[in-house]
Every structure is written in C-alpha cells, then in structure tokens.
Amino acid sequence: MTLKKSIEEKIFTITAEICPPKGTDTEAFLKKARLLKGKIAAGNVTDNQRAVMRLSSLACSALLLREGIDPVFQITCRDRNRLALQSDLLGAWILGVKNVLALTGDHVSFGDHREAKAVFDLDSVQLLQVISKLNSGENMKERPLRGGTAFFTGAVVAPEADPFEPEFIKFEKKVEAGARFFQTQAIYNMDKFRNFFEKTKKYNVKILGGILLLKSAKMAHFLNENVPGVNVPEGFVKELESAPDQLKKGIEIASRQLRELKTFCHGAHIMAIGQEEVVPDIIDMAR
Amino acid sequence: MITTKKKELKTILEYLEGKKNILLIGCGACAEQCMTGGNKELLEMAEILKKEGKNIVDSLLLEEACYSLLLKKELRQRKKEIENTDAVLILSCGVGVSCATEALPKVPSYPALDTLFLARVERHGHFTEGCSLCGECVLAFTGGICPITYCPKGILNGPCGGVVDGMCEADIETPCAWVAIYTRLKEIGRLEDLKRTAPPKDHSMKRKPGKVVVKRNDFKKIY
Ligand code: SF4
Numbered sequence: 001m002t003l004k005k006s007i008e009e010k011i012f013t014i015t016a017e018i019c020p021p022k023g024t025d026t027e028a029f030l031k032k033a034r035l036l037k038g039k040i041a042a043g044n045v046t047d048n049q050r051a052v053m054r055l056s057s058l059a060c061s062a063l064l065l066r067e068g069i070d071p072v073f074q075i076t077c078r079d080r081n082r083l084a085l086q087s088d089l090l091g092a093w094i095l096g097v098k099n100v101l102a103l104t105g106d107h108v109s110f111g112d113h114r115e116a117k118a119v120f121d122l123d124s125v126q127l128l129q130v131i132s133k134l135n136s137g138e139n140m141k142e143r144p145l146r147g148g149t150a151f152f153t154g155a156v157v158a159p160e161a162d163p164f165e166p167e168f169i170k171f172e173k174k175v176e177a178g179a180r181f182f183q184t185q186a187i188y189n190m191d192k193f194r195n196f197f198e199k200t201k202k203y204n205v206k207i208l209g210g211i212l213l214l215k216s217a218k219m220a221h222f223l224n225e226n227v228p229g230v231n232v233p234e235g236f237v238k239e240l241e242s243a244p245d246q247l248k249k250g251i252e253i254a255s256r257q258l259r260e261l262k263t264f265c266h267g268a269h270i271m272a273i274g275q276e277e278v279v280p281d282i283i284d285m286a287r
Numbered sequence: 288m289i290t291t292k293k294k295e296l297k298t299i300l301e302y303l304e305g306k307k308n309i310l311l312i313g314c315g316a317c318a319e320q321c322m323t324g325g326n327k328e329l330l331e332m333a334e335i336l337k338k339e340g341k342n343i344v345d346s347l348l349l350e351e352a353c354y355s356l357l358l359k360k361e362l363r364q365r366k367k368e369i370e371n372t373d374a375v376l377i378l379s380c381g382v383g384v385s386c387a388t389e390a391l392p393k394v395p396s397y398p399a400l401d402t403l404f405l406a407r408v409e410r411h412g413h414f415t416e417g418c419s420l421c422g423e424c425v426l427a428f429t430g431g432i433c434p435i436t437y438c439p440k441g442i443l444n445g446p447c448g449g450v451v452d453g454m455c456e457a458d459i460e461t462p463c464a465w466v467a468i469y470t471r472l473k474e475i476g477r478l479e480d481l482k483r484t485a486p487p488k489d490h491s492m493k494r495k496p497g498k499v500v501v502k503r504n505d506f507k508k509i510y
Pocket residue numbers: 417418419420421422423424425426433434435436
C-alpha cells in the first residue's frame with residue numbers, strides 16, 4: 001500500500017526515516033530498507049541531513065522504489081536553487097517517486113562542509129508552492145510543462161516550538177501552499193502534542209507524529225546539548241540511565257509513544273538515526 | 288558604513304614581493320572609522336613597509352576612497368611623485384581598490400583589507416551588519432527587521448524548524464531573526480504581515496555588476 005492510499009483510507013500510517021550512505025556502497029542501506037519493507041507505509045529518504053554530505057536523496061528514493069518500498073523524497077532548499085529544485089522534482093517524478101517532503105534544510109554550519117555556500121533561494125513555503133505548480137502542469141514561472149507531476153506533498157512542523165505562534169502561522173502557510181501531510185519534529189511532551197493536534201483538526205491535512213529513538217542516555221544528553229530545538233525531558237533521561245540495556249529502553253519508550261499516538265493521531269514518523277534495524281521492534285512492541 | 292578588517296601582514300608582503308616603490312592609499316570615511324585605513328593606519332603601514340626595505344612614493348588619504356573622480360584628480364596632481372610606482376596598496380574597501388585600478392591602469396593594485404559588510408555603527412569601533420544590499424527591500428513586511436541579513440538562511444516566510452527557545456540554530460547566542468520579527472509585528476499590531484506568504488525573492492534585482500545612475504531630476508519623476 002502506498003503512503004497516499006494509507007493516509008486517505010484513514011489507516012494509522014507509519015513512516016520511518018532511512019539515511020543514505022556516505023558513499024556509493026548501498027549494501028547496508030538496502031539491508032535496513034528490506035527490514036522495514038511491509039512494516040511501514042513509506043520510507044523517508046533524508047537529504048544531506050544536518051548538512052552532512054551523503055548519497056543523493058533522489059537516487060536513494062529510486063533505490064527504495066526498486067525494493068518495493070514507497071519512498072518519501074526529502075528535498076531541502078539548502079543545496080539547490082530554484083532551477084535545480086524544479087528539475088530534481090521532475091526527475092524524481094519520472095523515476096516513479098510519488099511523495100515529496102519539502103524542507104528548508106539545516107544550516108551548513110552544522111555539517112561537514114562548513115565552508116559551503118548555503119543556497120536558500122527558496123524557503124519551505126515557497127518550495128511547496130512550486131511543487132503545487134508542477135502538480136498543475138506548470139513551472140514556477142507559470143509556463144506549461146511538457147508533462148507535469150502529481151506529487152503527494154508533505155511538510156514538517158515543530159509542534160513544541162517556542163514561541164509557538166509564528167510556527168503555527170508558518171504551518172498555516174504550508175497548508176495553503178499545498179502540504180497534504182505533515183511529519184512532525186520529535187515529540188517530547190505528549191500533552192503539548194495533543195494540543196497541537198487538536199488545533200490542526202480544522203485543516204484538511206494529516207499529521208504523523210514524530211518519534212525519535214533515544215539510543216542511550218548519552219545520546220539524550222548529546223541531543224539536549226547540541227541539537228537545536230531538541231529538549232529530551234528529564235524523565236526519559238532517567239529511565240534510560242537506570243536501564244541495564246539502554247537501547248532496549250529507548251525502543252520501549254518509542255513504542256510507548258507510538259501506542260499512545262495510535263489512540264488519537266493519524267500516524268507516526270519514526271526517526272531512528274542510523275539504527276533503522278530496530279524500527280520493526282518499535283512497531284511490533286506497540287501492537 | 289562599509290566595514291573592513293586588516294589582512295595578515297604576511298599576505299600583504301606576499302603581494303608586494305619584488306616590488307620596491309609603493310603608493311599607499313587610505314580612506315578617510317569608512318576605513319578610518321573602522322581603524323583600518325585612516326591616517327594612523329597609513330603611517331603604520333608606511334613604517335612597516337620601510338622596514339621591509341620598500342620605498343613609499345606617496346601616501347594619500349582620500350576623503351572617500353570610493354570617489355573615483357576625486358582619486359583621479361589627486362593622482363593627476365602627483366604625476367611626478369608617483370611616476371615610478373611599482374604597486375599600489377589600498378587601505379580601504381574593495382571599491383577603493385577598483386577605483387585605484389582604474390585610475391592607474393599600468394600599475395598593479397592590491398587590497399590591504401578584507402571587506403566585510405554594510406554596517407550599523409553601534410558606538411565607536413563597534414559595528415553590526417545592517418543590510419545585505421539585496422536590491423529589493425522587504426522591511427515593509429518584516430517590521431523593519433531584515434531577514435536577509437539577520438537570518439543566516441535569509442528565508443522569507445517565518446522561522447525555520449531550528450529555533451531553540453527563540454535563538455537561532457546556526458548561532459545559539461543570536462536571537463532568531465524571525466522570532467524577533469514576529470515579536471515586533473505583534474507589538475505593532477501587524478501580524479497579518481507575517482501571515483501573508485512572501486513570494487520568492489527576485490534575485491535579478493541584485494544584478495552583478497550593478498549600475499545606477501541618479502540624474503538630477505530622477506526624484507521628481509518617481510514621486
Ligand atoms: S531587505 Fe534587502 S535592502 Fe532591505 S535591509 Fe534587508 S538586505 Fe537591505
């Protein structure tokens with residue numbers, strides 16, 4: 001079943017992030033992908049995530065298609081100007097990619113090529129508008145295309161952003177620009193997330209709540225100290241610290257969140273950052 | 288004001304290697320304020336170069352090193368002194384270098400400074416970036432706070448996902464420009480400016496090389 005079908009048929013929809021390799025050896029990538037096949041509705045292929053250069057998200061999306069996994073092609077505004085964005089989107093479409101997730105992209109200062117020129121010719125809202133244009137058979141200059149696209153378009157939202165109001169205004173702009181589904185940043189406070197979910201109900205979009213696998217207490221500390229927007233609560237950190245097997249505990253925490261999401265949300269988006277092979281465990285444990 | 292910083296002496300000496308007679312040009316406007324190309328810095332540079340065995344043919348402090356015509360006039364008056372110049376070292380922003388290059392087409396010109404940004408002068412010797420010269424000012428919709436300059440991504444439709452407690456993902460010590468814009472728009476009762484989707488920036492407005500000729504009557508025509 002495709003992502004679109006799963007969402008439209010109101011099935012609780014699970015997606016998971018799969019990170020491309022730092023080179024052309026795709027064996028491990030494919031191995032992880034195969035483990036997820038049948039367990040998730042779609043696999044998100046990250047696009048030079050955290051500004052670290054990896055195999056292209058477009059190429060890896062095509063690889064997932066070959067494996068029979070519906071890919072979500074993540075595309076950021078950091079590395080491409082408006083010509084490259086449009087031509088890569090057209091390219092993805094002819095290769096058979098049906099879902100696209102439009103992001104602004106992390107700043108280059110995070111990554112492994114800090115001297116790079118950050119492009120940001122468009123922002124995420126404008127990119128969504130461009131995708132809508134391509135879907136209507138025109139380029140962003142409103143010139144007819146010889147064959148357009150029909151992408152199922154998604155975007156990202158930060159449900160626990162502080163201040164929240166500007167984030168929500170941006171969410172509304174993304175909806176207006178054509179986003180049909182949202183994969184949220186990691187949830188740390190389920191009550192806050194529920195409030196956010198309630199607020200989105202009047203819009204005709206589907207929300208997949210973000211679950212970040214905490215692999216260890218060390219990772220939780222690292223995230224809190226180094227990653228913008230991340231605030232792992234004390235409770236989770238303590239649980240991890242006192243567990244004999246921290247990864248197992250992390251899986252348990254994630255599956256608890258997943259189980260809770262199943263009671264009210266449209267779906268979940270699991271981010272296992274390099275530990276994709278445990279995603280099936282998280283899903284099975286939440287049954 | 289245009290901010291500049293001094294290049295490493297090593298770099299400058301590399302530029303001037305094998306060149307004996309040096310003409311120095313400074314700028315009495317921005318570079319003087321930045322303490323990188325005023326009278327004091329010209330004297331300092333002359334001293335250093337003399338110690339390195341160079342001969343300073345002349346040292347010119349222009350009112351503004353970017354005033355091309357003025358530079359040409361000054362140089363015409365010193366034709367004799369600068370006759371044997373092997374290299375010109377300019378202590379100003381890059382514009383000064385380009386003026387000198389044009390004024391002395393047969394002599395190589397070298398920058399002594401790195402040109403940084405168009406600045407707000409906070410107080411003496413303290414400068415912050417103020418405008419990125421984008422060619423199409425959007426401040427009317429952003430509460431007077433420039434997202435092109437203050438947001439490291441220069442995005443136009445509100446904060447990215449990287450805001451941390453109101454601070455910027457690219458530099459945790461700096462407030463997020465878009466949170467600042469939001470706060471300001473809210474304060475002045477103009478949140479609708481944030482709700483409107485800003486179109487993609489027209490980068491053709493920032494043509495390179497740019498050219499503007501302001502004729503005396505232009506203002507009358509526009510308004
Ligand atoms: S919007 Fe453009 S012109 Fe206006 S202050 Fe910012 S960079 Fe300068």
